[in-house]
Amino acid sequence: xxxxxxSLLMFAVTATVPAYGEGREVLGYGRLFxxxxxxxxEDRWRTGGYVISQVRGAGWDGSRPASAGALMExxxxxxxxxxxxxxADRPYSGVLSFGAHSHYTASSVDVSVGADIVAIGxxxxxxxxxxxxxxxxxxxxxxxxxxxxxxxxxxxATVEMSRSYQMSEAVIFRxxxxxxxxxxxxxxxxADVMIGRAGQRDxxxxxxxxxxxxxxxxxxxxxxxxxxxxxYALVGDSAYLPADMGYAATDDRTRLRAGVHWQMFxxxxxxYGMTYLSEEFVGQTEGQLLGSLKLNFNF
Numbered sequence: 001x002x003x004x005x006x007s008l009l010m011f012a013v014t015a016t017v018p019a020y021g022e023g024r025e026v027l028g029y030g031r032l033f034x035x036x037x038x039x040x041x042e043d044r045w046r047t048g049g050y051v052i053s054q055v056r057g058a059g060w061d062g063s064r065p066a067s068a069g070a071l072m073e074x075x076x077x078x079x080x081x082x083x084x085x086x087x088a089d090r091p092y093s094g095v096l097s098f099g100a101h102s103h104y105t106a107s108s109v110d111v112s113v114g115a116d117i118v119a120i121g122x123x124x125x126x127x128x129x130x131x132x133x134x135x136x137x138x139x140x141x142x143x144x145x146x147x148x149x150x151x152x153x154x155x156x157a158t159v160e161m162s163r164s165y166q167m168s169e170a171v172i173f174r175x176x177x178x179x180x181x182x183x184x185x186x187x188x189x190x191a192d193v194m195i196g197r198a199g200q201r202d203x204x205x206x207x208x209x210x211x212x213x214x215x216x217x218x219x220x221x222x223x224x225x226x227x228x229x230x231x232y233a234l235v236g237d238s239a240y241l242p243a244d245m246g247y248a249a250t251d252d253r254t255r256l257r258a259g260v261h262w263q264m265f266x267x268x269x270x271x272y273g274m275t276y277l278s279e280e281f282v283g284q285t286e287g288q289l290l291g292s293l294k295l296n297f298n299f
Contacts, residue, residue, distance in 0.1 A: 024056045024072070028217035030205050031294050032271070038291020039274060044143075045090065045288050046209055046277060049079035053205055055216040062201030062219070064105040068113070073101040073205060073216060075116070080130055081240055083144040090247060090281050092144030093240050094126030095119070101158070103203070112160040112206075118183045120239065121151030154239055156182020160206065170197050176231075178206075184238045190231020190255070198223030198263050210275035211255050212292050218269060225261040227273070230254070241281050254278040259292065269296045 030053035036042055057071040065071050079095040101114025122128070127145045134142055162176035175191040192213060194200070203217035211231055233253045241247040259273025273292040279285075 024058055026054060027057050027060050027071075028055045028203065028215070029053065030055065030073075030203075030214045030216035031296070032207050032212065032214040033293045034207070034209055034275075034290050035293075036288060036290050038272075038293060039289030042084070042288065044082055044084040045280070045284070046290060047080050047082045049077065049095075049209055051075060051077040051207060051214075053214075053216050055203060055205075060203060060217050064103050064110055064203075066105055068102045068104045068111075071103045071203075073103060073114070075099045075101060075114075075205075077116075077208065078124075078126055079209065080126060080142075082142060085140070085143045088144065088147070089283055090241065091245065092127070092142075092148035093120050094122065094124045094130075094148065096124040096126060099156075099158075108163060110162045110164070112158070112162075114158055116156045116158070116182070118154045118156055118239075119151070120149055120154070120183075122148060123151040149240070149242070152239065154183040156180065156184075171195050172200065178231075184240070184249075185236030186233050186253075188231050188233035190229060192227060192229035194225055194227055196223060196225035196261075197221065199225035199261050207292070210257055210273070210277070210290055210292055212257055212259055212273045212275060214271065214292075214294060215261065215269070218263070218296070220263075220266040222263045222265050225263075227257070227259045227261070229257045235280075238280075248282040250279050250282060250284070252278075253280060267296070270294070 033050050035048040053073050053075045055073050077097045081093040083090050097116045097118040099114050099116030101112055103112050127148055130142050158180050160176055160178040162174055165173045167173050172194040178188040180186040198221040201219045202215045204213040205216045206213055213227060235249050235253055238249040241249045255277055257275040262270045271294040275290045276287055278287045
């Protein structure tokens with residue numbers, strides 16, 4: 001199980017190679033950084049993560065294509081899940097994943113379907129990086145690394161269906177339903193409201209942890225776009241909370257979020273969001289707040 005991070009990166013490279021021979025081009029990159037330092041600053045639980053998505057296709061006219069596979073997202077994601085400082089309320093998990101997701105429209109319904117390979121454990125190098133960063137920044141040593149979950153690889157699938165309703169020139173209401181299988185079993189229903197004329201023709205992607213909508217393809221309309229969202233999920237088994245170690249996931253979860261996209265001008269944008277995550281495991285005493293951040297400068 002050594003060198004899981006190298007294996008995943010090689011898989012990412014080989015997965016994108018066929019796109020060059022299919023008349024596709026890079027249409028955009030989506031990025032989002034999550035950290036509770038920008039939220040409740042407790043350095044625990046879903047404490048931090050980063051996702052970068054490359055979107056490829058023949059072109060973008062402001063709406064998804066009608067055929068599956070015509071617009072592809074290749075997603076590389078890393079995450080740190082940690083116990084509370086000085087405690088063992090949940091196991092430490094260093095997570096690294098790569099996935100390929102197709103985004104298209106069927107009968108006015110936006111569909112996203114894809115698969116991910118998810119690696120957990122010290123072999124990902126995530127815990128080594130966190131230890132190095134804490135040392136370089138003179139921060140306290142991370143909790144739980146010595147007893148973190150061992151190396152494992154999980155294959156998962158995600159399906160989301162949503163529909164956008166134009167309530168006014170500046171307001172879009174977007175309900176959705178989502179199912180995940182693999183590293184966690186989840187069925188989720190929720191909605192997002194987008195307020196603002198800027199960004200209405202963007203390609204939006206959903207963050208796995210917070211549910212925040214981040215921009216995979218950015219339009220050139222300057223201005224502000226405010227987002228408000230919420231969802232409720234039923235939860236099955238979770239590889240992050242193994243039952244044979246005495247942990248148990250809660251039966252349900254709730255997320256509440258808000259954020260703002262600011263497109264200053266073409267190629268330069270900013271996003272900040274805040275998300276409340278309800279309790280995820282039996283014994284968790286309260287929910288948590290995560291902040292999300294993205295800065296984009298193209299020169």
